[in-house]
Amino acid sequence: MAGIPFDQRDGEIWFDGKFIPWADAKVHVLTHGLHYASAVFEGERAYNGRIFKSAEHTERLHASAEVLGFEIPYSSEVINAAKEELLKRMNLVDAYLRPIAWRGSEMMGVSAQHNTIHLAIAAWEWPSYFKPEERLKGIRLDMAKYRRPDPATAPFKSKAAGLYMICTLSKHEAERKGYADALMLDWRGQVAEATGANVFFVKDGKIHTPKPDCFLNGITRRTVIDLAKARGFEVIERVIMPEELDGFEQCFLTGTAAEVTPVSEIGPYSFTVGEITKTLMLDYDALVRADPAGLKAAE
Numbered sequence: 015m016a017g018i019p020f021d022q023r024d025g026e027i028w029f030d031g032k033f034i035p036w037a038d039a040k041v042h043v044l045t046h047g048l049h050y051a052s053a054v055f056e057g058e059r060a061y062n063g064r065i066f067k068s069a070e071h072t073e074r075l076h077a078s079a080e081v082l083g084f085e086i087p088y089s090s091e092v093i094n095a096a097k098e099e100l101l102k103r104m105n106l107v108d109a110y111l112r113p114i115a116w117r118g119s120e121m122m123g124v125s126a127q128h129n130t131i132h133l134a135i136a137a138w139e140w141p142s143y144f145k146p147e148e149r150l151k152g153i154r155l156d157m158a159k160y161r162r163p164d165p166a167t168a169p170f171k172s173k174a175a176g177l178y179m180i181c182t183l184s185k186h187e188a189e190r191k192g193y194a195d196a197l198m199l200d201w202r203g204q205v206a207e208a209t210g211a212n213v214f215f216v217k218d219g220k221i222h223t224p225k226p227d228c229f230l231n232g233i234t235r236r237t238v239i240d241l242a243k244a245r246g247f248e249v250i251e252r253v254i255m256p257e258e259l260d261g262f263e264q265c266f267l268t269g270t271a272a273e274v275t276p277v278s279e280i281g282p283y284s285f286t287v288g289e290i291t292k293t294l295m296l297d298y299d300a301l302v303r304a305d306p307a308g309l310k311a312a313e
């Protein structure tokens with residue numbers, strides 16, 4: 015389906031409680047979510063027909079909405095069942111899922127106290143976030159001009175649409191220069207994350223990653239930390255300054271879309287796709303594709 019615009023595809027979308035034809039899943043131009051970014055979303059992947067950490071993503075969706083001051087009018091049970099049913103109806107086995115909740119059209123101004131809250135869920139096939147041939151060699155990152163904001167200026171714990179404005183700007187700038195993505199510093203000048211994924215570094219057999227105190231503490235980030243610890247690797251969550259990039263041997267990104275993606279360059283700094291990165295790529299792949307029934311039987 016690559017190349018077909020997202021509003022012109024076939025299939026169905028779960029929209030405010032019902033499955034409707036994909037082409038009919040529209041919102042009015044006077045929608046608060048569009049004008050004021052009062053929208054929160056999730057990015058999830060299904061492997062072999064099973065959504066990885068589906069319940070956790072739904073919990074985060076509810077939590078993101080709460081941070082923006084609204085309540086999604088569907089329970090986690092309803093949302094989780096809708097995601098499962100959508101995959102079946104779309105005949106998808108390996109897929110990306112995009113639930114999104116937004117404030118509707120009753121009020122059109124900064125204040126939107128009485129707006130209806132909507133929820134839609136779409137799913138499509140999406141094999142790899144970065145080009146597969148680049149992914150294995152390690153992707154190249156630019157240094158972004160924009161920084162992750164101070165928590166006093168943005169609700170960073172919400173996976174909110176508005177927080178992606180600087181991500182799209184940074185990713186576009188990186189792509190213009192021939193990079194795959196960009197590394198963002200935070201408001202203090204510390205290493206933060208990429209435009210849609212968390213970042214890790216390796217030095218002397220130890221794994222280092224910034225503390226998520228002003229950016230999303232990704233579900234994949236937490237999963238990969240657990241996988242690394244299970245392998246006996248030390249994981250150090252700490253302040254990382256950009257000057258330190260010179261001393262790291264390996265670097266990789268984590269995210270639902272990015273999975274575990276090695277990084278070969280950040281601006282002037284180079285990294286190798288080393289053993290720890292490769293091990294965690296394989297461990298993550300094995301975990302997301304693990305059959306829970308099989309795991310239980312093996313216990």
Ligand SMILES: Cc1ncc(COP(=O)(O)O)c(C=O)c1O
Pocket residue numbers: 057181207208209210211212229230231232233234235268269270271
């Ligand atoms: C800005 C940003 N950081 C980190 C992540 C990683 O989060 P997760 O692993 O939960 O997908 C994402 C992806 O959703 C993201 O968009």
